[in-house]
Amino acid sequence: MNTYLQNTFHQIQFTINSIKALIELIDESDFQIVPIEGKRTVVDLVSHLAIICKADLQIIGQASMEEMNAFYELNTVNSKKEILEQLNEGYEELVCYYESLPDAFSTATSYWGTTYSQFEWLLEILAHLNHHRAQLHLYITLLGKEPVVMLFE
DSSP: OOHHHHHHHHHHHHHHHHHHHHHHTSOGGGTTOOSSTTSOOHHHHHHHHHTHHHHHHHHHTTOOHHHHHHHHHHOOOOSHHHHHHHHHHHHHHHHHHHHHOSOTTOEEEOTTSOEEEHHHHHHHHHHHHHHHHHHHHHHHHHTTOOOOOOOOO
16 A cells, blocks of 8 residues: 555544544433534434445445435444444445555546546545544534544644
8 A cells, every 4th residue: 555545544544533532422312412403413423424434435436326325224323332333344444445456546436427536535535534523523512512532633
């Protein structure tokens, strides 16, 4: 694996570790709370976070919109334990996929028509994880908890 990929995976692993630390601050009794009116429940947000790596791998594999809808239906997680397991599994699958690539600069096109190199998709995954980690941090704050978790090295 080249240095760019190694460094990007280091950042993804750090982000996932901080997401797991944030999730540990949440009580399952808080899961159905909607901290911001009109937005996701706590469990919807953390469930989405749990499967980002796996879902984005499906997109990189050029899954159709219908296949993605089926993926989301089949990959719901509802407990803290399942969420943490899915975060770990998704990361491992992502690493295995990228380790097997002969060329990180080959391209893949999403069902909505965006074409990126494999490396660009990996950067998108990192950005996606960080985006929702920020939402989770805000949610935890709105739940009245103090999320003392390091978000950046």
